[in-house]
Amino acid sequence: MEPDKKSPAIRRIAIDPVTRVEGHGKITLLLDDNNHIVEARFHIVEFRGFEKFIQGRPYWEVPFIVQRLCGICPVSHQLAAAKAVDQIVGVRQLTPTATKLRRLLHFGQILQSHALHFFHLSSPDFLFGFGSDPLQRNIAGVLERFPEIALKGVKLRKYGQQIIEAITGKRIHGTGTVPGGMNKSLTPPERDALLTDIDNILQWSREALALNEQIHTEHPEHRDFATLRSHYLSMIGTNGELEFYHGGLRARAADGNAIFDQFDYCDYQQILREEVRPWSYMKFPYLSALGTDQGWYRVGPLARINNCSFISTPLAEEARQRFQSFGHNGLVHDTLAYHWARMIELLHCAESIHALLIDPDITGTELVADQGGHQSQGIGVIEAPRGTLFHHYQINEEGLVTKANLIVSTTGNNQAMNESVRSVANRYLDGHEITEALLNRLEVAVRAYDPCLSCATHALGKMPLQVTLQDTTGKVIHQLTKGVNGTVQ
Amino acid sequence: MTIERKNKRKLKIATASLAGCFGCHMSFLDMDEHLAGLLEQVEFDRSPFTDIKRIGSCDIGLIEGGVCNAENVHVLREFRANCAVLVAVGACAINGGVPALRNYFDLKDCLEEAYLTGTGITNPQIPNDRELPLLLDKVYPISEVVPIDYFLPGCPPSAAAFLQLLEPLLTGQKPAISKSHLHYD
Numbered sequence: 001m002e003p004d005k006k007s008p009a010i011r012r013i014a015i016d017p018v019t020r021v022e023g024h025g026k027i028t029l030l031l032d033d034n035n036h037i038v039e040a041r042f043h044i045v046e047f048r049g050f051e052k053f054i055q056g057r058p059y060w061e062v063p064f065i066v067q068r069l070c071g072i073c074p075v076s077h078q079l080a081a082a083k084a085v086d087q088i089v090g091v092r093q094l095t096p097t098a099t100k101l102r103r104l105l106h107f108g109q110i111l112q113s114h115a116l117h118f119f120h121l122s123s124p125d126f127l128f129g130f131g132s133d134p135l136q137r138n139i140a141g142v143l144e145r146f147p148e149i150a151l152k153g154v155k156l157r158k159y160g161q162q163i164i165e166a167i168t169g170k171r172i173h174g175t176g177t178v179p180g181g182m183n184k185s186l187t188p189p190e191r192d193a194l195l196t197d198i199d200n201i202l203q204w205s206r207e208a209l210a211l212n213e214q215i216h217t218e219h220p221e222h223r224d225f226a227t228l229r230s231h232y233l234s235m236i237g238t239n240g241e242l243e244f245y246h247g248g249l250r251a252r253a254a255d256g257n258a259i260f261d262q263f264d265y266c267d268y269q270q271i272l273r274e275e276v277r278p279w280s281y282m283k284f285p286y287l288s289a290l291g292t293d294q295g296w297y298r299v300g301p302l303a304r305i306n307n308c309s310f311i312s313t314p315l316a317e318e319a320r321q322r323f324q325s326f327g328h329n330g331l332v333h334d335t336l337a338y339h340w341a342r343m344i345e346l347l348h349c350a351e352s353i354h355a356l357l358i359d360p361d362i363t364g365t366e367l368v369a370d371q372g373g374h375q376s377q378g379i380g381v382i383e384a385p386r387g388t389l390f391h392h393y394q395i396n397e398e399g400l401v402t403k404a405n406l407i408v409s410t411t412g413n414n415q416a417m418n419e420s421v422r423s424v425a426n427r428y429l430d431g432h433e434i435t436e437a438l439l440n441r442l443e444v445a446v447r448a449y450d451p452c453l454s455c456a457t458h459a460l461g462k463m464p465l466q467v468t469l470q471d472t473t474g475k476v477i478h479q480l481t482k483g484v485n486g487t488v489q
Numbered sequence: 490m491t492i493e494r495k496n497k498r499k500l501k502i503a504t505a506s507l508a509g510c511f512g513c514h515m516s517f518l519d520m521d522e523h524l525a526g527l528l529e530q531v532e533f534d535r536s537p538f539t540d541i542k543r544i545g546s547c548d549i550g551l552i553e554g555g556v557c558n559a560e561n562v563h564v565l566r567e568f569r570a571n572c573a574v575l576v577a578v579g580a581c582a583i584n585g586g587v588p589a590l591r592n593y594f595d596l597k598d599c600l601e602e603a604y605l606t607g608t609g610i611t612n613p614q615i616p617n618d619r620e621l622p623l624l625l626d627k628v629y630p631i632s633e634v635v636p637i638d639y640f641l642p643g644c645p646p647s648a649a650a651f652l653q654l655l656e657p658l659l660t661g662q663k664p665a666i667s668k669s670h671l672h673y674d
């Protein structure tokens with residue numbers, strides 16, 4: 001699948017950059033004489049060195065440094081690190097108000113991130129078509145042609161950001177968590193302000209779900225686009241319900257059978273390892289019992305909706321049941337169904353936010369639990385918008401970090417994104433001349449995963465592409481660029 | 490540095506994220522509904538929000554993030570060459586920010602921690618493929634690589650600060666950010 005030997009007849013194609021947002025990725029293809037795909041790779045080309053430079057910092061500082069890995073899901077990083085810090089200071093149980101504030105914060109985060117991904121980034125592909133005019137295929141184009149859809153998307157994202165701002169003081173990179181709790185309560189006026197918009201938010205979330213459900217079920221050609229029969233990993237609640245903040249780990253095989261269930265994430269090192277490959281800065285995690293070849297899996301909305309036994313809120317649960325029957329009660333492996341699953345989660349967030357805002361505990365003032373004996377390490381795991389996120393810190397007697405390990409959500413889909421790129425390349429490029437439509441399809445495949453290439457490197461928005469064909473001596477024999485006017489030259 | 494505006498054409502804005510977290514770009518989107526109004530006066534050129542790969546001649550360039558590898562240097566120089574006004578947006582572009590914390594360590598040690606001696610690693614090795622851009626020894630502020638016209642501080646600057654930067658630029662005025670919107674977080 002990924003031959004390392006390059007015979008002299010093999011040509012290289014580089015799609016560079018696949019993204020230029022939070023870090024850069026690119027795709028390379030190797031072709032033989034007959035234009036057959038020999039190899040297709042998705043590389044993450046950015047390196048930060050977080051695991052090293054966090055060493056020597058005090059543990060309580062970590063949540064606020066680490067959230068600056070990602071401006072799209074900073075809350076997820078802050079919360080995962082905060083859960084690790086809770087363990088370090090010996091807190092097993094937060095106060096009810098602190099738990100609910102953190103959950104509300106996290107629902108706000110997932111709502112805004114999912115709205116951003118669909119409306120600002122992916123919707124142009126589906127509203128205009130994969131092969132439509134690239135100049136129009138962006139959020140400005142959607143605002144112009146479909147202003148009603150675009151503005152609702154903008155306001156959904158805004159609402160998530162307002163929740164984050166109410167709890168952490170800022171929309172991006174605020175402060176909310178402290179060891180064992182939260183630093184500020186939600187005042188009744190703040191709560192009431194958020195409640196005034198909730199009916200609209202619920203309605204627009206339903207519409208967003210309906211739109212995505214329709215897009216997927218009415219396009220049979222979407223079913224096997226970049227689709228993979230894979231394993232799935234996610235966190236689930238005590239009763240097997242969809243859960244983003246705290247629970248056990250569940251992994252299911254492609255046939256739906258359990259690999260493990262309610263696994264304590266503090267023991268993640270027993271089940272997960274990461275492989276390094278020389279051609280990407282992003283590592284390749286795998287279930288160690290299954291080995292590097294068979295052990296890769298998928299995370300994120302598709303994994304969570306496939307994995308959970310039910311959803312605790314009624315509208316999202318109805319949607320999940322329709323999703324499940326679409327898969328004939330088995331797992332849905334369609335890669336493009338990530339979008340559908342993401343919108344089921346969006347609706348679940350809206351419903352859960354509503355429930356939390358009318359819960360009297362949410363404006364409570366008991367914010368910090370008593371600390372117990374300090375521990376020398378902490379492990380915090382959370383379901384971030386893009387999948388299961390692991391933070392692991394070890395500290396010394398002075399409370400300074402001595403070792404850190406992060407397995408970020410997007411990393412969990414590294415192998416899958418590579419497999420999907422290969423699948424699209426094999427299906428649409430193999431034996432053919434390169435066309436603009438092919439380049440687009442590669443982008444669409446990667447974008448379905450909503451990769452965050454700074455947490456690992458994030459593919460945001462429309463990916464500008466340049467494809468260069470070289471012979472083995474490096475001589476350029478063919479070049480295609482999507483130019484300023486959107487045409488392929 | 491101000492922009493001369495001829496016959497009411499839309500102004501062109503290009504944006505890029507170098508070694509940043511994309512939070513500055515997200516804060517730009519935090520203009521929410523104002524975005525629709527702004528897009529009546531400006532259009533995006535090269536930006537993560539569009540399909541445009543090569544930057545064309547632009548009125549305003551917004552750069553998020555510092556410079557950590559050879560590719561960042563290349564993109565930054567292209568922006569300087571094509572933008573009448575170039576703005577360093579956010580702490581990372583202005584002084585390196587959080588990614589520059591690696592400057593306290595040897596790059597080699599950072600790579601070894603991530604790929605050789607870290608937790609649960611199979612096939613330890615330092616990625617070295619020719620597809621990966623050359624890392625710089627340190628993370629640099631963008632003003633050390635090209636001249637910069639304006640600095641918009643904050644981590645990230647708020648949406649209101651972005652508006653206070655852009656509105657005067659759109660009418661050819663010099664921007665001034667009010668104290669209440671100046672943050673150095």
Ligand code: SF4
Nearest residue numbers: 509510512579580581
């Ligand atoms: S300044 Fe802050 S928000 Fe902007 S890129 Fe840097 S860390 Fe992210």
